[in-house]
Each structure stands twice: as C-alpha cells, then as structure tokens.
Amino acid sequence: MNNRSDRWLAYFMILPVVAAVLAFVIGPTWDVGKLSLTQVVMGMERGFGTLDNFRALAADPLFALVVKNTAIWIIGGTILCVLVGLAVGAYLAIDSWQTTILRALILLPWVIPDVVTAMAWKWMLHGQVGIIGSTIQAAGLTDEQVSFLGDPSLVMWTLVVVLIWRKMPLVALILCAAIRSVPSEQIEAARMDGANAFERFRFVVIPNIAFSLTAVTVISMIWITAEFALPWIMTGGGPANASQIMSTYIYQQSFEFFNWGVASAMSVVNLVMLMLIIALYLYVNRRSWASGADK
Amino acid sequence: MNETPRPFYWTFITLCGLVIATYILFPVFWLFLASFKTRDELAQLPIAFWPKDPTIQAYRDLFDSGSQSSQLLNWPTLISNSFTVAVTSTIIVVVLGTFAGYAFARLKFPGRDLILGGLLVSRMFQGAALLLPTYRLMNMLNLQDSLIGLILLYSAFGLPFATWIIASSLREIPFELEESAMMDGASRLQSMVMVVLPLATPALITAAMWHFVGAWSEFAFASILLESNENKTVTIGLASFVELFTLEFQRVGAAATLVALPIMLVFFFGQRYFTRGLLAGAVKG
C-alpha cells in the first residue's frame, strides 16, 4: 500500500469535516475571543486590546457564585450522570422482561425537545400546584409543600436531577452495552473463585469497561456544558441568582444587559476552565484512554 | 446471567425497574396524560391523576383552523421544515462523517489523534456566547433566515460526534477483510463501500439517529437565525405555543406529543441498531 497516497486520501476525506467545524464553530469562537478583548460601549466597538472586560468580571461580586454553581452543574452533574448511568446500565444489562421493556422506553426523555420538558418539570415541581411536592406532602414526608425551584438551597440540585433525567438514559444505554460485552468467561471464572456480586462488578466488569467510562464521562461533560435551554427556561438563574450558571449569565449579560464585551470575556474564562478540567481528566485516566485508542 | 428465578430476586428486579421507570417516564407520561384533560380539570385541586372524561379536544385544536392555536402556528409547515432540516443535515453528516471516520480509523496520517480529539472537544464551544457571532457569520454568508443555513450549521455541529462514532466502529472491523478485497483488485474506495461499510451499518444508523434527534430538537440557534413564518421550525413553534398557553397544559401536552411522535417512530424501528451502534462506538473506542 502506498503510504503517501493514503495520507493525501485521508486529508481529503477529513477535509469537509474539519472545514465545517473551522467555519461554523472555531470561527465564531475566534470572534468571541476577539470581542473579549474589545471595549464595547453603547453597542459600539471602541478599540481592541483592553483587559477591561476581564477586570469587570473579576470585580463582579456575583461571578464567584456563578463559578460555584457552574461547578455543581458541570462537575456534580457529570459525576452523578455517570454514576446513576452506571447503576441503571448495570441493571439494564440483566436479562429479564422488565429490563427489555425499560431498554425500549428509556430514551424518551431524550427525544422530546427540552423547550417542552423544561416547562413540564417546572409545572410538576411547583410549590403550590406541582404534583411532586403535593404527593410528597400527602405521603406525610413534609409538613408544607416544598418549592423545589423557589428555594435557593434546593434549586441547583433540583436542576441537576432534571439534567440527569435528560442525559442519563444515553449514558446508561452505552454502559449497558459495554457491560454486556464483558466476556462471560471472566465473570464465570471470578464466580468460581468465590467473588460475590459486588466483587465481580468491581474487579471484573469495571476494568473491562474502563475505556467506556472515560469516554462517557468526557461526552457527558461536553453535553452538560452545551445545555442551556433547561436551566434558562426552568429558573432563568433565580431565585436570587441561586441557580445562575455560566451559560445563563452569559446569555443575560449579552442579550438582556447588552454587555457583550463582558459576556465574551466570561465565555473565554468558561472555555479555558473546561479545557483544563477535560485535560486533567484525560491525563488522570491516560491509561484506559490510551489502551482504548490503540485497539 | 443464569440466575435461577427466586422470589426475592424477582421482586428486587421489578422494584428497581419501577423506580427507574417512574423517574424516567413519569414526566413524559404526566404531560401525555394532561393532553387528555380539560382546562378546568387541570386547574382543580387536589390534583386529579387520571382524566375524568378523556377528551381529544386539545389535539383537534392543534389543527382546527378556526381555533386559536392553529392560526398562530401552522403545524404542517413547522413540521415539514424541521423534517427537511433534520433529514438533509443527517444525510450530510452521515456521508461526510463516514469518509472522515474511515480516514481516522483506517488510514495513518500525521496529527490523526490530535485532530480527532480537537473535533470532539469543539462541541463544547457551542453555548449561548456563540449565538451572536454565529448570526454575524450567517449574515455574512447571506444564509440567515434560510433553511439551507440551518442545515449547514447543524451539519457542522453534528459532524464531530458522528465522525467519532463511525471511526470507533470502523476500527473494530478486521483489516484482513479489506486487504483481501484489495488483493482481488478492488480500489480502496471500492473496498470501503463494498466491504467495510455494510459491516458498520449499526454505527451509521446510530450516528444518523443521534443527529436527527439533535437537529429536530434544537432551539437556540434556530430561534435567532430564522425570521419568516414559512421558515420556522417546530421547536420555535413550540416555544411560542408554550408561552401563549402557559397555563393550558392540555394544549402543551398535545403539541409535545405531536412533535415527539416522529422521533418516537424513528426510534421504534431503529432502537436495535442504535444500541448496537453505541456499543461499537463508545464502548470499544
């Protein structure tokens, strides 16, 4: 085989994809980077080459809270999404009619546009007319009906529960598929050696699906970062900014306050933090990642 | 697993199933149930679970030209626009993604892993912050308020992940198959199309379904790029609808069911392949 012609063929084949991503994703991102260093006054761009936007961000008393909430959203969301997905995936990997039905239905949250599911959740979680709070109250678990989205101490984690509802099914299906592909001889051998169910899962299944776990973690993190409609429709950052995260705050700064210099600076900070997290994660997991990629 | 059925085991499995099913399905089911209730019934307290007199009035209202909702929102146009955008961009994504995926999986070239990783991470960049620059770009290309612009944009958004899924799955197919085809005189392109792709069908279907759902549900970019009524997509219609009828969940439920139905049909038929494709894609890397 001719290596050089292969090389050109390869570049030719990936060209459309790379070009599309450069044009429609990297291009606008570059634009945002430029804007973050531009002073914007009254909607007019007034001179490039200033750090004012970043200074304004550093001086914003809200920004620390936004970073904290974003950490809950992205890191908490990702970890829970993968853990719950792993548990549900392990359950779905069992052969029985119950799991067969669930496997067929579990993707429903994912196929309904979040413009609608966000409204539905908001309605169900409402502190006076919501079915969830009233059921919990009727069961005697709380004295008063809880306002999941109106209580600043609950709102962020409530959003995470809805986020997991939306994203976890895919993770569960992927991990279910991975678990089912673990060679049954290995599990059988461990059973012979007297390993109990937990030990078999921990020492046989987990190492076998390590690459998948790394992959779904990175993918979920990317999905969760890009998710905007859900928090925006459900709380819009409230109450009292208790659920303000980067994406909602960026939207607010650019389209409600018309302060898009600061909004761009925030996007840049957001992006840098995410790349660091992902790079760190991939570095920590370099073994499973590398072995998977080599296959 | 060859456990012998025991009552305890059976109960455990069923209970777990019920808990998961409640969490995953209840919100969807609740909305679906609401679509058969009347407005007064929905306002009642304490909340009634089952509709007292199930009615399909909300569904009729969606299409009845005399009713409020259909004059505002032309569902047939909205659905056909979304369909055009989703199907066309899915075809683009699968075709281009297959070429690129093949290159990443089967050919050696400098920068391969780096480029693939970069493509994947680029998905993170699509947030609220990119709305304005994207709008500016589309305007420069004279593609605002056009379905073609939306198709190109969605394709660019969907390509990295599709490429990755397809590449991962192609890596699993033994090289020997292809080599023997080429020994027999097939060109690389021929061997790719005749030998490799048929084996990668689940991955292609997965990538297609994946992208279709994403394109069908996208709201933020569509809402800022599209202007004229004849170009609007179904999620824009839904958002207006939800705003206008915020307290009439029977209508919201009916509209949601209507919009989710096409995707549910796709999934009903494609589910088997989808799971297999995910297995090949994300599992083996």
Next chain:
Amino acid sequence: MPNVFNRREFLSATTALGAAAMIPAGPAQAASGELSVWKFGGTTAEVETWAARNDGFTAANPDVGLNYSYFNGQIRRQKLLAGFQTNRLADVVIAFGQDIPEFAGFGMIQPLDDIAGDRMAGWKERLVPEVMASGMHDGKLYGLPTYVDMASFLAINTDAMAEAGFDRPPETWSEVREYAKAMTKPDRPGIAFPATTAPVDINIFEGIAYANGGRVFDESTGKVTLNGPGMTDALQLYVDLIADGSTPPPTSLTETFFRDTAQLFAQGRSAMWIGLSWLNTPWGTPEGLNWTGVPFPRPDTVTGKFPPVSAIMDPTAILMVSSRAKNPEAAVEYIDFWSQNDQLKIWGGNPEIARIPAGKVAWGEAGLAEAWPNWVSSYEAGTLFQGAEPMPRFIGVSAVENALGTALQEAVLGQKTAQQALDDATAAAQAQIDLLRG
C-alpha cells in the same frame, strides 16, 4: 434625510386623512416594495387579531409585499440586537416602550417626526394624548402605541373580603396588611404577589415603589437610586406581608410569576393578588368568582424623595421604525394603518379586554365599559392618567431592573434585609450601567 426618500412619494391608500397634509406635487402613487414587520409577544387574542388585520393592510396596499413575523416575547431583545448588529432589523418593530431609550441610543430606531411628520396630526386626533406621549423620547416620537399597561393594581376576592368583615377595598398600605391578615385562612393566604425575575413581576413592584416616591435611576446624575427610602419602604411592605403570615411560603413566591399568581387567585388559593392593569386576565377567571380590581393602595405617608406617582405605565405593543428601514414609506403606511380607528377598536374589548387602549374610539366601546366601568368613568372625567409616569426607561434599564429583581427575591426569601438587598443591588446595577455607558 427627507431628500433620500423624495424619489418616492407616500400616499395613504386607506384613508384620505393622511393624504391631505401630504407631499406636494407628482402623480399619486401608493407605497410599494417589501416591508418586514416583527411583532413580539402579546396575549393570544391580540396576536391572532393582529395577524388577521394585516390582511386588511395588504388589501389596501397591493403594491406592498408585507412580510410579517410573530416571535415569542422572550427572545425580543436577543432578536433585535442580533438584527441590529448585522443591519438586518425589520422595517417595523413592535416591542416595548421600555426599550425605546436603549434602541434609540444604539441607533436602532428612528424618530417618526423625521419620516411621518405629515401623519402626526391624524395620530394626535385619534390617540389619547397621555398614551401617545408614552412613545416620546428626548422630545421626539419614536413609536406609535396601541395601548398601555399600568402598575400596580390589586385584585380582591369580594366574598373573602365580606367574610373578613370589610365593606370596601383597602386604601393604604397599613390597611393592606390588616386586610391580608384578616383574610388569611389556613389553606388560603390573604395575599399573593409574584416575585420571580420576570420583567413584569418587577414592574408590579416598581408601581408600588414609585407611588411612594421611589425611583430606580436618576438620569440627571446617572446614579442608580434603588436604595432610596421610597424603594426600600415598598420592599419592606412585601417583607412585612410575609412576616405577617399573610402570603404563600416565600419560596413559592419566587417561583410563581404573574400569570401563575393570577391563576392561583382564580382558583381561590389567595384572597388578593398584586398585578398590572390587566387583572381581569383572560387566563382563567372562572364563573362564580366575585372579585374587584382597584389601584394598589397608597402609602400611609410618602417616604421617597421623588414626587409620588399615581401609576406607572408602558406600551407593550408599540410600533417603531428601524433606522435602517429600506422602505420607510411603506413602514409609515403600516403604522398609519394601525392608527386607524378600525384597528384601535381591537383594544376596546373586541376582542382584547386586558389593556388600556390608546385609541379614543376604543373608549366608547361597550366591551370596555362592561369590563372596566371604573376605567371608563375616570377616563371620561379626565383623571385616569392623572399623575401617571412612564415605567423606568433609560439606557441600562434591563440591568437595573434585573438587579432589583434579585434584591426583591433576597428580601422575600429573608436572605437580606430590604435595605441591605437594595444597597447591594444599587452597587451591582451601577457597575453594569457604567460598563454599558462607558
């Protein structure tokens, strides 16, 4: 500027009224070309009627290719900003009066005086002057309002009021507290008010605070004045109502916006609620509910430094012309069409009954008189708009109102005292304003 447009002469095809004072010579020629119109938000009835009436415009102006688009209200600013950034704003934009200073300041819209001077006389004749004034900014008319909303009003369940032993609605803040407490039952709070960060919820509060001599911003000094006594004491009223135990749980107030609050009132889940002028919301007042709507009671003593207002108002469907309109003649023609009595009657209860109409003709309609007898009588007495001011409007208004919304929630939730919350909001809003204004 006028020279640019002299090539084509505008002539009203629908009425002779506009044509009378028109361009001098040349053969009569109707407006022609493409015209794009964006409308944002509105009640269902209004949105529907608006679209239907557009057919009348196209019939009267066959040479104008009308490209009308309706968007949901929430993406209003995003859409306009994006359009402005790329020179692609619709020719006519139907948005909020509160937007005018920002849109004008950014150069997005143009004064109608410059392009429609000849139509003004007709507009003045057909529109209520106080309402028309809500389209003014810096001494120029930037938009033609079709109606206004006023803040703030109080809806009272009259059965609950009688049950608690009162024979008239409350008139002062201390009476509001007294009434609310007396009308509270275990399963039914005496009063509810929306406290999300939705702009309308903030307008409702502003109406109360402005009546107490509060203001959010002082244009003459460029300073945010959220923490003045007028604002703080109004916020204290919210806090007191909660402390009295007369409201739903505070955590529920912060997640319940105006429409949901209205619905809870309609379901008998609160005895009073605070809203805007459209208390008779078409969203769910059931048969058999006896209720009345009154202007929100006054403070016992005004504590703010600014003159107290009787109400604040804003036109939420005001027609503006983009400064980049490619076809200003047709745009003016379109606006003129909506200034005609046939169109203005829509808000006289046919079919829209939730607004305070701009057209004089609407005030003579039976529908309005039936729904709002008090409005009509005070309109006829000339007192309806007495002492009313526009809702806050200045460059940076969104940032300030957002900070106010946060303060409102912090105080309602008991995270901060009213004073502390507003002090913090003032600092935050000032920083945003300085940034925006440079």
